[in-house]
Amino acid sequence: MNNEQRHNASRTILGLKLPTDPRWANVAEKSIDEILIDHAYCEQKAASSCISLIIQFPEKEKLREVLMPVVSEEWTHFRMVLKEMDARGIKFGNPRKDDYVHHLYAGMKRGGSREEQLGERLFMNAMIEARSCERFRILSQEISEVSLREFYHELMISEAGHYMNFIDLAKEYLSATYVKKRWAEWLEMEADVLKNLEVRGDRVH
Template identity: 30%
Template sequence: MNQKSDSIDQALQEIHDFLPCATPKQWIDNALANQDLMLIDHAHCEKKAASTALSLMYRYVDNSDLLNKMSRLAREELRHFEQVLAIIDKRNITYCHLTPARYAAGLRKEVRTDDPGRLVDVMVVGAIIEARSCERFAAVVPYLDKELAGFYSSLLKSEARHYRDYLALAVQANQGPVDDRVADFLTIEKQLILEPDSEFRFHSGPVV
């Protein structure tokens, strides 16, 4: 096994240890049965991630570490958006508006309203979303066609780094460990991932 594979395997193990549960097999089955929808929603997720990073840069202009990390993240997420869009176009899928999953909103409703608590919580939520995205890419890769499997595999390293960047910024904003807040949000995340959903989305629960 080469060094790159070792690095990705290590990052995935770290993320599996961090998350409260694995993606249910039913969601994987849903994804395979709705690959066009998965790609469309994935594109929306990448665009939203870039938008979130940019909004943080506008809000926290005096935090140079945040500015640098979010600038890089926004560029990468927009590049991923372009790559997903190219696959969508190549496959003659119509890119369209979708209602968002309840996942991100379910996590963000517990974010505190005043800083520094707000920034800590936003960073923790960002870390969880990036970690789950990475875990889901890895979960579906073995079942996808060669092109899509290769693309999703290529995203694992950057998603894992985004998770670490968000978590590091949370610790910085809190001026210390954030284990308690992470535990609180992971409890919510587990419920959102395991409870059935009415519509399939990249971050939905299983649709039975």
């Protein structure tokens, strides 16, 4: 897939404003051990973030209903990545600073109503799911090891579903107009963050 096709696919499927730099797939394949370690942390954080939303918004029944199965799925993903690591003799190292998430966090809107605050958390999660989905798609198409391609293909589909879960939840608690406007701002902000991040083959994002 050339860069333009990649760009169009990203825009169409997920609304992302900036496609991943094509150099990323090349460097990522060369350091797939590091990608798997970083990925394991991403799955852990995804599960923990859903648990934290359920705990911090106990009155939101729909949120709980939708996110409880997502917690299980993310934890299953974590175990799947650990299995791939074990098969390759890769050990879990110390957690790394996640610049991508750090910058997104800085772009979250502070204040506003409880629903708007929940919205920011949902957008943050949706954003990470969307970008992960795009990156997993690239890995599923461009790495040479067939079993890993299939592994990332399966995860890409699952993370796309999670992205939709978070956007749908935002629409549950906020007006469609608000979600549309704020999500468009998140997409612009994320493109800016990505544009200014170093292309690193040892990070999922």
